[in-house]
Amino acid sequence: MKPIVDIAGLTKSYGKSRGITDLTFSIEEGEVFGFIGPNGAGKSTTIRTLLNIIFPTSGSAAIFGKDVVAHSREIRQQIGYLPSEVFYYDDMKVMDLIRFSAAFHRYRNEQRIAELAARLDLDLNRKIEDLSFGNRKKVGIVQALLHEPRLLILDEPTGGLDPLMQNTFFELLKEERAKGTTIFFSSHILSEVQRLCDRVAIIKDGALIKVESVETLLRNNLRHITLTSKQPETIDLSGIAGIVKREIAGTHLKLLYDGDMRSFVQGVAECAFQDILIEEPSLDEIFLHYYTK
Numbered sequence: 168m169k170p171i172v173d174i175a176g177l178t179k180s181y182g183k184s185r186g187i188t189d190l191t192f193s194i195e196e197g198e199v200f201g202f203i204g205p206n207g208a209g210k211s212t213t214i215r216t217l218l219n220i221i222f223p224t225s226g227s228a229a230i231f232g233k234d235v236v237a238h239s240r241e242i243r244q245q246i247g248y249l250p251s252e253v254f255y256y257d258d259m260k261v262m263d264l265i266r267f268s269a270a271f272h273r274y275r276n277e278q279r280i281a282e283l284a285a286r287l288d289l290d291l292n293r294k295i296e297d298l299s300f301g302n303r304k305k306v307g308i309v310q311a312l313l314h315e316p317r318l319l320i321l322d323e324p325t326g327g328l329d330p331l332m333q334n335t336f337f338e339l340l341k342e343e344r345a346k347g348t349t350i351f352f353s354s355h356i357l358s359e360v361q362r363l364c365d366r367v368a369i370i371k372d373g374a375l376i377k378v379e380s381v382e383t384l385l386r387n388n389l390r391h392i393t394l395t396s397k398q399p400e401t402i403d404l405s406g407i408a409g410i411v412k413r414e415i416a417g418t419h420l421k422l423l424y425d426g427d428m429r430s431f432v433q434g435v436a437e438c439a440f441q442d443i444l445i446e447e448p449s450l451d452e453i454f455l456h457y458y459t460k
């Protein structure tokens with residue numbers, strides 16, 4: 168079976184400024200595929216090139232087996248796209264904007280619009296200009312989902328949504344996935360991508376670092392561990408394998424640990440400490456530790 172998104176040597180430079188360089192990867196039908204990288208890595212540039220909003224400098228991309236430049240309009244009909252920043256004609260009512268979008272996709276299902284709006288707690292009768300950033304994002308989500316597209320392309324979709332709304336949004340995506348919709352989802356938050364995606368492409372400085380299954384990514388156990396103690400220098404962790412970095416700051420012993428958490432907890436159980444904090448490392452640290460050696 169042909170991939171639903173097929174990117175080959177895709178390069179976009181903005182004059183002197185780097186955009187993306189020689190990206191090659193593909194997404195299979197039905198996959199939830201994460202696109203992850205720090206700010207400025209090139210995620211939006213890739214997505215905007217796929218949508219033919221900007222043109223590639225070299226290389227090519229195909230969606231549904233069709234070249235994205237030559238067939239952009241017909242491709243767009245079957246895509247739901249949520250841009251990272253949503254700009255609208257402020258003077259319009261939410262409902263009018265959504266109907267306009269539905270008409271572009273030749274989709275008539277007022278009930279689906281009402282259902283999505285209710286799930287997201289979005290008032291369809293408000294004017295766009297009266298909406299907060301988060302509520303504008305919800306309008307974008309309804310627009311992206313309403314016509315039940317074959318492929319959803321979401322650029323940093325959760326920005327501006329509060330945690331409760333993020334949960335609702337993830338529920339909606341799971342329902343779409345269950346219908347067989349392919350989802351391409353960019354983010355700089357690893358935990359968010361882990362929550363939903365089957366595979367991820369990792370991008371940094373405009374170049375692809377790796378395409379990896381989330382399962383493999385999760386097998387990486389890198390964690391920040393902070394032990395609080397009156398005398399952190401007396402804590403003896405010599406019996407624990409996998410401590411990558413160790414530093415003392417005041418009453419804190421800060422560790423970067425790459426190993427089995429049960430072994431760590433067992434090893435540290437007899438030590439004199441008052442508190443323990445275990446945190447996920449930043450994406451940059453994961454890149455540094457696993458991918459740029």
Ligand SMILES: Nc1ncnc2c1ncn2[C@@H]1O[C@H](COP(=O)(O)OP(=O)(O)OP(=O)(O)O)[C@@H](O)[C@H]1O
Nearest residue numbers: 181184185186204205206207208209210211212213
């Ligand atoms: N219109 C533009 N003109 C010039 N340079 C640009 C333009 N858009 C993006 N760039 C540059 O291209 C690179 C990739 O930017 P891009 O917005 O694609 O990254 P991103 O991964 O989406 O980041 P973010 O998470 O901050 O949105 C950056 O160095 C950025 O400065």
